[in-house]
Amino acid sequence: MSTAVLDDGGPLPRVVIFDLDYTLWPFWIDTHITPPLTQTSRLTLTDAHNQPISFYPHVPDIVDALLAHNVVVAIASRTHAPDLARNALTLLQLPGGRSVLSELQGQACGEGIIQIYPGSKVTHIQAIGKATGVGYSEMVFFDDEVRNKEVERKLGVMFYLVSGRLMGSGKKVGEGVTWEVLEDGVRIWRERQRGRG
Numbered sequence: 375m376s377t378a379v380l381d382d383g384g385p386l387p388r389v390v391i392f393d394l395d396y397t398l399w400p401f402w403i404d405t406h407i408t409p410p411l412t413q414t415s416r417l418t419l420t421d422a423h424n425q426p427i428s429f430y431p432h433v434p435d436i437v438d439a440l441l442a443h444n445v446v447v448a449i450a451s452r453t454h455a456p457d458l459a460r461n462a463l464t465l466l467q468l469p470g471g472r473s474v475l476s477e478l479q480g481q482a483c484g485e486g487i488i489q490i491y492p493g494s495k496v497t498h499i500q501a502i503g504k505a506t507g508v509g510y511s512e513m514v515f516f517d518d519e520v521r522n523k524e525v526e527r528k529l530g531v532m533f534y535l536v537s538g539r540l541m542g543s544g545k546k547v548g549e550g551v552t553w554e555v556l557e558d559g560v561r562i563w564r565e566r567q568r569g570r571g
Contacts, residue, residue, distance in 0.1 A: 379557040380443045387532075387563050388508045390440055390556075391499060393517040394451040394459055394490070397536050397551055398433050403462060404455035411458070416467040427462060430550030437477075438468045446506055447478055448487035450498035450515065456490040463488075483507075495522045499531055511570065514563050516551055532566060534559040 380386065395402045408422040417434065419427040440447050453459050463475035479485055486505025489498035495517070503510060510530040515522070518537040526533040537549045 376553045376557070377439050379560045380439055380445075384560075384564055385567060386443060386445055386560065387514045388512040389446040389448055389487075389502065389506055389514075391448040391450050391502060391513060391515040391531070392551065393495075393515075393519070393522070393536075394449060395453060396518040396549060397516055399427070399429050399462075400550060401427070402453070403459050404453045407455075407458060407462075409458055409461070411461055411465055413465045416471055419462060419465050427466075429466060430552070432552045433550070434466075434468050434474075436551060436553065436556055437474065438470075441468075441477060441481070446481055446483060446487060446508070448502045448506070449478065449490060450495050450502065450517075451490045452492050452495065452498070453490060454492050459490050460488075495525050496528050499525050499529055503529075511567075514559050516555065516559060518549070532559075532563050534562070 392398050401407060407425060407427060411419045411421055411427065413419050417428050421427060437447055451459060460475060464473050466474050468474055468477055478488060481487065483505045487502050489501050499515065513531045514534060515525055515531050516534045516536050518535070520535055523533045523535070525531045534555070536551060536555055
């Protein structure tokens with residue numbers, strides 16, 4: 375685990391927004407997963423067909439570290455199975471056995487930071503902005519679909535493409551949010567903040 379970018383004394387975005395499918399977990403919840411979900415461990419669930427369900431490996435520690443650094447963690451997903459996504463987020467846990475959904479909803483801005491329903495990511499992020507009262511330039515949005523970069527053009531939210539993206543160093547990133555992805559995203563956000571000043 376590398377929290378270097380969180381602990382180096384540099385500024386942090388006030389809100390980090392994550393998509394779910396192929397960003398925090400390796401599937402489309404509305405097409406690959408069949409309810410009911412069963413918890414098999416703190417980090418793993420199974421569906422009706424014994425399909426394993428879990429986050430990408432670094433995700434629980436990343437979410438936990440962001441929360442510990444007082445960064446608001448929000449979700450923006452256009453899944454057509456919002457109840458199933460919420461169920462998975464309720465059952466999957468952070469270090470210490472805390473429900474991911476409960477921890478996210480327990481932040482000062484509450485339920486408004488969980489935007490899980492079909493529709494535009496622009497609409498999702500506008501709702502997150504309203505719930506948090508944070509300006510879009512203080513947000514970073516991690517997503518695996520390049521089409522969602524429209525949030526950057528329309529709102530000014532920094533968009534970070536997770537899958538197959540070339541990092542600033544030229545190194546290829548695999549799928550899902552990792553510590554490298556988070557650190558690269560925060561560094562790019564900092565560079566843009568310096569450019570605004």
